[in-house]
Amino acid sequence: MASDSWAQAVDEQEAAAESVRLNLTLTLSTYREMNNSIKHYTNHNNSLSIRSVSDKAAQSLLNKLIRSNLVNTTNQVEVLQRDPSSPLYSVKSFEELRLKPQLLQGVYAMGFNRPSKIQETALPMMLAEPPQNLIAQSQSGTGKTAAFVLAMLSHVDPENKWPQCLCVSPTYELALQTGKVIEQMGKFYPEVQLVYAIRGNKLERGTRLQEQIVIGTPGTVLDWCQKLKFIEPKRIKVFVLDEADVMIATQGHQDQSIRIQRMLPKTCQMLLFSATFEDTVWNFAKRIVPDPNIIKLKREEETLDTIKQYYVICNSKEEKFQALCNIYGAITIAQAMIFCHTRKTAGWLAGELSREGHQVALLSGEMQVEQRAAVIERFRDGKEKVLVTTNVCARGIDVEQVSVVINFDLPVDKDGNPDNETYLHRIGRTGRFGKRGLAINMVDSRFSMNILNRIQEHFSKMNPDVS
Numbered sequence: 001m002a003s004d005s006w007a008q009a010v011d012e013q014e015a016a017a018e019s020v021r022l023n024l025t026l027t028l029s030t031y032r033e034m035n036n037s038i039k040h041y042t043n044h045n046n047s048l049s050i051r052s053v054s055d056k057a058a059q060s061l062l063n064k065l066i067r068s069n070l071v072n073t074t075n076q077v078e079v080l081q082r083d084p085s086s087p088l089y090s091v092k093s094f095e096e097l098r099l100k101p102q103l104l105q106g107v108y109a110m111g112f113n114r115p116s117k118i119q120e121t122a123l124p125m126m127l128a129e130p131p132q133n134l135i136a137q138s139q140s141g142t143g144k145t146a147a148f149v150l151a152m153l154s155h156v157d158p159e160n161k162w163p164q165c166l167c168v169s170p171t172y173e174l175a176l177q178t179g180k181v182i183e184q185m186g187k188f189y190p191e192v193q194l195v196y197a198i199r200g201n202k203l204e205r206g207t208r209l210q211e212q213i214v215i216g217t218p219g220t221v222l223d224w225c226q227k228l229k230f231i232e233p234k235r236i237k238v239f240v241l242d243e244a245d246v247m248i249a250t251q252g253h254q255d256q257s258i259r260i261q262r263m264l265p266k267t268c269q270m271l272l273f274s275a276t277f278e279d280t281v282w283n284f285a286k287r288i289v290p291d292p293n294i295i296k297l298k299r300e301e302e303t304l305d306t307i308k309q310y311y312v313i314c315n316s317k318e319e320k321f322q323a324l325c326n327i328y329g330a331i332t333i334a335q336a337m338i339f340c341h342t343r344k345t346a347g348w349l350a351g352e353l354s355r356e357g358h359q360v361a362l363l364s365g366e367m368q369v370e371q372r373a374a375v376i377e378r379f380r381d382g383k384e385k386v387l388v389t390t391n392v393c394a395r396g397i398d399v400e401q402v403s404v405v406i407n408f409d410l411p412v413d414k415d416g417n418p419d420n421e422t423y424l425h426r427i428g429r430t431g432r433f434g435k436r437g438l439a440i441n442m443v444d445s446r447f448s449m450n451i452l453n454r455i456q457e458h459f460s461k462m463n464p465d466v467s
């Protein structure tokens, strides 16, 4: 990832923060048992390392690997139709879609009883005749992949032995994940075949593909269409661009995707999906999808008013550790996440806690995506009660049942200023769906006290109603 992914991460934070209802009563009550005075003043500014950049594709993959269910949402779908006079058609059951029986069987075999919120509106649009173009945005886990997979499978003609649907994903691993969904959903439709246009899949020159669906990464797909001519782009009926937000964060993918799109016939149905809709994604989406219908599903609003926030004053990292041990019994009644600023601190803390005989999990940036997924899965299944991690590593990862968040280090940005959005994001996870949560901030210097005061000031300024 290029160095501008830092800026992208910040953009993303800001986008998320805008949608958050800042109903934050930052009552920083002191945690009395450990209310020591500050003896030392440590200027941490010099030691602040620039956070390593977060990798959107890895995060997206992690969430897919650990997710077992649809993310529930009560928010309404916003629809902008290309032809506003045509009635909006939405479905409450898969039967209403008049799917091929083999596909309906596949859907039910996957355990889907009824369409998800986004699928209710997106599926009728995608399956309409004549085909309609669509740009759809909804948070990860709301059923986008399943929706476009069903659309692709519905549109292919199994009698025709050439590629008819083309789906591009930002990475090899994400392409494989989507491919798995195609295979599962198409399980009872064996006449339809799938091929992966990903690095490593070397075909002989002169090959003409017979598979009806091609899924791959932009570079290889472009080569297969243009240079190697394995695919005849003019015969493509459906073009899907998945994870557009991740796509544009990857160097070169945007241009390659546009070049692929230009080779497709005007009649080809263009579908684009994204979890977020910042301006950059939106501009890209408009270039890829002409005359689109647009569907947006707002993110569930986060409110922090059910979260109690405390701070603990200590003098050093070691004292913070001691303070943590003192409250350990209380925090492990539920599940807790402990955030550190660096991997080094996270590693140290997890080691110290283990030495004390506590069973903790460590989620660290050096781990492979699969290793990280395994750690999160164990934590999600309650095998460990405490997860020690860094923000970069855990951003965007959903572990619903966490009800205690400890900021072992307060969130600061690369310039050493308070990172308010990250604060909100971290502690927001404890108060999901109205559950009560607890956040404990560990302060170990005047510097960090100042950070905490500024976080408090920031939120109270943004929400003048709060007394």
Ligand SMILES: Nc1ncnc2c1ncn2[C@@H]1O[C@H](COP(=O)(O)OP(=O)(O)OP(=O)(O)O)[C@@H](O)[C@H]1O
Residues within 6 Å of the ligand: 060, 063, 064, 067, 068, 069, 070, 071, 110, 111, 112, 113, 114, 115, 116, 119, 138, 139, 140, 141, 142, 143, 144, 145, 146, 147, 275
């Ligand atoms: N209608 C449905 N009923 C029940 N489960 C569903 C339904 N649609 C999708 N799912 C399941 O919900 C989970 C999330 O769906 P899906 O991967 O399609 O979401 P997504 O929006 O594409 O997420 P991402 O952006 O991370 O790819 C998957 O485990 C999927 O099998």
